[in-house]
Amino acid sequence: MVRRKLTFEFELLPNDMKHLAYIADELTISASYFSLFANVKKDNLNDLKGKFGTENSTKWKPWKYSDRLKVFAAVHKKKTRA
Numbered sequence: 001m002v003r004r005k006l007t008f009e010f011e012l013l014p015n016d017m018k019h020l021a022y023i024a025d026e027l028t029i030s031a032s033y034f035s036l037f038a039n040v041k042k043d044n045l046n047d048l049k050g051k052f053g054t055e056n057s058t059k060w061k062p063w064k065y066s067d068r069l070k071v072f073a074a075v076h077k078k079k080t081r082a
Helices: 017-023 065-081
Strands: none
Touching: none
């Protein structure tokens, strides 16, 4: 198994996470986990020493894509009922 370290660069990113959630068609009101990418909470987003990654030592970890699809389906179902 070959391990590779990847880095990502974003040239254009919407100005805030609410806008990004809107683009992804997700609910943003009263969300504790507002990030579309990781398990960052409102309670701990000010931690300047927190790191993002998949290692056990990192504070924030990326969401699993399969879990994100389940959340999207639940949000879409709720929006269509309203």
